[in-house]
Amino acid sequence: MSNSEQPLILRPADPDAPFVRDENKLNPRLMEVRTALVEAVAAVFREKKITREEYEHFRDVLRALQELKAAEGFFDIWLDQMTDETTAEEWEGTSTNPEGPFYVPGMPLLEPVGPGASYVLPMRPAEPGRPLLVEGQVRSLDGTALAWAEVETWQCADTGVYSMLGMDDQPDGNLRGRFRTDGDGRFEFRTIKPVPYMSPGIPQIMLDLWDGLGKAHYRPGHLHFKVRHEDIADNGRFMTQMYFEGDPYLVADPGENARSSLAVSTRRRADPADLAARGLEGHSFFLSAHFDMVIATMPAGAVGAE
Ligand SMILES: [Fe+2]
Known part of the structure; x- marks a missing residue:
């Protein structure tokens, strides 16, 4: 008789023997x-x-x-921030935000386009949406630039749908990309302004819960960011999301991630020369936003100290 045919035994060897707890455990x-x-x-x-x-x-x-396999996300909404010092009122750097469910690893490193080492997120020839230029700097809490940091960003299309979810005909990698900051930690890339979106497949009971709490069904428009640099304290990696001032869903985010400290203002730029310099001749204007990411780094000497 093989082991697999042994009868299942779930009882203690001696049901009358006293229970002795394992002090070591x-x-x-x-x-x-x-x-x-x-x-x-x-x-x-x-x-x-x-x-x-x-x-x-x-x-x-x-x-x-x-x-939905989302139980941990539900608890994260309330509890994750309690263990995260970057979400405290007095935190001087940029608050973190979670990765979210639509991240896809392995996106290619983009090549800079034109002068000034600017990048353009992969997009279709006439990608619907308002053109948006995002520029900023990645630096440490003491102001030191994080040179050549890798910045990864991903966002939804103008329909509110992310690429690579198998839900529409966006090409793989649309509006997703990785690039490097320059030697001063600065970056600039062009994309489209992300719109508020509703996650697909949210059950009615959750929608009712959000209604009851006065939350929207849509998350405010946002870009996800993941920054990698060897000096970053948290295993060399930092994650956040950038929002927009004036977004009607900013204060009603059902994900409860949106923070005013992560919301940027946008400037409308219609100078034909500005448009032409960015290959936007067919547009009457584009929006520009400034987003710095100020990140806790390892104390000097923590790396490689013998
Ligand atoms: Fe998102």
Whole structure:
């Protein structure tokens, strides 16, 4: 008889023998945090008189999230920022924002276009949307430029759909790209202004939850950024999202990631020479925005110190 045919045994060898806990596996920190969390949640249940029905609705939401494989994202909305010092009011650098579900790794490194080492995100010949020029600098909290940092950005098309989701006919890699800052940490690239969008496949129970909380179904328009540089404190990598001042969805982001500190103003530029210099002769104007990313770096000497 092979092992796989052994009957399943789930009982202790001796059901009457005393339980002896393994002192080596006890985790005082876990016990303390668990007690504190349960007490805090219990206090809310008592104070707000949470009903059985309300609790069961919460479980239905969790079940819907489980089916979406998005349960951790749901908790991240509230809890992730509590462990992230860059989201604190007093943080002087740029706040981080999560990667989100539409990141696709392995996009090619772009070649600069024209003078000034400017980049253009891959796009179709007549990509719909308002042309947008983004320029800025990547630097450390003390102002040191992060030279030759790799900046990766991705965003939705003017339909609100990201490329490579298999949902439309955008070519692979559309509006996604990687490039390098110059020796002063500066960068400039052209794209289109991203529009607010709704994630596909959000179940009704979540839409109802957002309605109940006064949240929109659309995220405010944003560009995702991932910066890589060996001096960056968090494993050489920094992630955020850039938003736009005046976006009607900025204060109602269902993802709760949008922050006014990450919102930029845009300037309307209609000078024919400016347009021509960027290959935008067919357009009457483009928008330009300035976005610096100020990132915590490793203390001097932390790398390679013997
Ligand atoms: Fe996004």
